[in-house]
Amino acid sequence: MALTLKLEIATPDAVVYSEDVEMVTLQGIEGQMSIYPQHIRLMTQLVPGEMAVQKAGRQDFLAVGEGLVEITNEHVSIVTDMAVAADSIDEAKAEEARQRAEARLRNQTSSQEVASVNAALARSLAQLSVRRRHRRP
Secondary structure (H helix, E strand, C coil): CCCCEEEEEECCCCEEEEEEECEEEEEECCEEEEECCCCCCEEEEECCEEEEEEECCEEEEEEECCEEEEECCCEEEEEECCEEEHHHCCHHHHHHHHHHHHHHHHHCCCHHHHHHHHHHHHHHHHHHHHHHHCCCC
């Protein structure tokens, strides 16, 4: 039985993660789930928030946006609009993006604009949450 599974995360810009890992914890549309090797096949929607990746006995954290997740017994493929490692998040820029999105929400009229701004707001809130939870002293 395999002790690891291959995690691949792709954004519109690049493949941002491609490693063998021991476990992945993410927020799906039905709630939080942890994925281990030999998981049953599953497809679900990824919800913006925090993703934890366990590799070599240590955990790394990423902020992720909306997306799709495909799980097999030895592979997790994620296509998302954002994936940023906790250590790479610029808190000041994420806070600016949050403030801009909230200001735009107050001034938007069309439902398409509201949906777009809500998505941007969710991405910035995910980054802020992950960065603030995993600050290193």
